[in-house]
Amino acid sequence: MTPSSRSTFPELARLAVALLLAVAGQVRAQACCAGVSLVGPARLTPHEDALVALGVQASPQVGSLDATGRFVAVPARTGSVDVVETLSGLVRVLGEGQVGLSVPLQQGVRWARGNEEAGLGLGDVTASFRYDFLLAGESAHLPGLALLAGVTMPTGRPPELAHQPLGSDATGAGLWQGALGLGVEQTSGHWFLQGSGLVQQSLPRLVLGVHETLGPTFTLAASAGWAFDDGAAVALSASALAALPAWLEGVRVAGSERVRTSVGLSGAVPLTAVWRLQGSLGAQVPVGLNEPVSLAVSLVLLRTWS
Amino acid sequence: MTAMLLLLLSQVNAAPLPATDAIAHSLRDETARRAFTVVLFFSRECPVQRSHDARLLELVRDFASKGVGFIAVDAQADASLEKDTEAVRARGYPFPIVVDPEGTWADALGVRFSTTLVVLDVRGRVRYRGGLDDDRVRLSTEATPLARRALERLLAGQEPERVETKALGCVLRRR
Secondary structure, three states: OOOOHHHHHHHHHHHHHHHHHHHHHOOOOOOOOOOHHOOOOOOOOOOEEEEEEEEEEEEEEEEEEOOOEEEEEOOOEEEEEEEEEEEEEEEEEOOOOOEEEEEEEEEEEEEOOOOOEEEEEEEEOOEEEEEEEEEEOOOOOOEEEEEEEEEOOOOOOOHHHHHOOOHHHHOOOOOOOEEEEEEEEEEOOEEEEEEEEEEEEOOOEOOOOOOOOOOOOOOEEEEEEEEEEOEEEEEEEEEEEEEEOEEEEEEEOOOOEEEEEEEEEEEEEEEEOOOOEEEEHHHOOOOEEEEEEEEEEEEEEEEEOO | OOEEEEOOOHHHOOOOEEEOOOOOOOOHHHHHHHOOEEEEOOOOOHHHHHHHHHHHHHHHHHHHOOOOOEEEEEOOOOOHHHHHHHHHHHHHOOOOEEOOOOOOHHHOOOEOOOOHHHHHHHOOEEEOOOOOOOOOOOOOOOOOOOOHHHHHHHHOOOOOOOOOOOOOOEEEOOO
């Protein structure tokens, strides 16, 4: 296992699922920017001032991709499932700005050749910011444009400090990460299209006496969907993540670059004027490098204030 | 701050715009005719607009007889005299829709979302700006009749309790 994949698996699994899930974060032809999920699992519609979201997602691992891109299935009688409950809040600031905080509770279940273990703990807390310079649909010629930013804090337990032999109690990446990007989106009648690009960089950290620096990560995401008159929405999405090689003690680690691709189907249903439910099914397609391959299912319940 | 928002109509493009009643309308002339004039920012596609049509007609019925004028404006980039004329007919609107694809009225009145109602007095001052009520697509019996309350107070010679509220409609697509 490369240093990078060892240190970031729980975080990336969570973020990849959130990437797909957040597509349904908006309704009424104001669909949520998929990219914003890297810095938060939901987003306020233009009329909303605040929201609180409680989400749960489960991600069983089905295999992994090695440094050559070869898919290796999870061996028989071996498995891994990550379950994350996330409590999030978003508040409108500065007119078209949104600040948020996501607090995940990470649970891992691992089993291998008759040995089974489970771990639980606080994951990495993420603070996010979004500012919409132009709302989707506001211009007939220009797409909506938003600045996306976020900081992930090392509040979870990093893999090297896990107590369980299979690392089921590792709940975080163990480092500070910052993300900056742009989101675009446009609507046409009931259709909406979204795209986003983000660059993520982490600070160096000390892992068992070794200085590790992960390479910058680039994420592109796109989605297309349909918003119904009653506020429900469905969307298909795809994303690709690429990370440059990591560095150990100032030496670039050849073969440690990572590539991940994902697809997903998301939906949102308004329960009342202030409550809505979002759900998603996602899968990482076996195209990439040095990444686990997982499936994902998630549900999020949101309460909004206008 | 007083409960009135001042509109300087001299800054508004006073050029008359075509409308579905085959009469050219200017914002200045509209407001000068009556004590209060309600300007509705209309959208043909917005589901919030569609769901509120019955309540809008009810508002017109109750207040037109009290001297309040009503006029709608289509300030979206695809505003079309032909399509808006058909909308007036199909929805049974007893008021015309002004066709304003340049969005001059929206700019003048600071409106970004369809279904916004702006109440202007005879001097062209904005006395209320916001929603018909606080419902979205799904209408509830508990909705607060925001525009109705504002008009009732204005007709009684009082300031509305809330001069500005949110209109929960769709974003106006501008050029």
